[in-house]
Amino acid sequence: QVQLVESGGGLVQPGGSLRLSCAASGFTLDYYGIGWFRQAPGKEREGVSCISSSNSTTYYADSVKGRFTISRDHAKNTVYLQMNSLKAQDTAVYYCATVRCYNTGSYHNIYDYWGQGTQVTVSS
Numbered sequence: 320q321v322q323l324v325e326s327g328g329g330l331v332q333p334g335g336s337l338r339l340s341c342a343a344s345g346f347t348l349d350y351y352g353i354g355w356f357r358q359a360p361g362k363e364r365e366g367v368s369c370i371s372s373s374n375s376t377t378y379y380a381d382s383v384k385g386r387f388t389i390s391r392d393h394a395k396n397t398v399y400l401q402m403n404s405l406k407a408q409d410t411a412v413y414y415c416a417t418v419r420c421y422n423t424g425s426y427h428n429i430y431d432y433w434g435q436g437t438q439v440t441v442s443s
Contacts, residue, residue, distance in 0.1 A: 330442065336401070354366060366380060376420050
């Protein structure tokens, strides 16, 4: 079964860190760009970060630049999103998906795979 599974979300205090994982099963991530998206209650989904299939291109939204880092572990078939200096406005459900990643953002279509999401809550 082809699927993406996110994990690593949780409750963290402002200024804290979390590392989200996006693990693939049923296919290899080596040939895919991967994007991280988030959606807060009442807000539209926004692209947070992406990494190209070759790892040569990464993108970060201005709101997370300098605080989040995307990386890939080919051996584990997993993409990570390291989130540091977390703020209350980072609270959202975070999703990963297969995408085409450019240095200006990502593109996806109806044939791309999506995970089920993981909740990140930043609160004191």
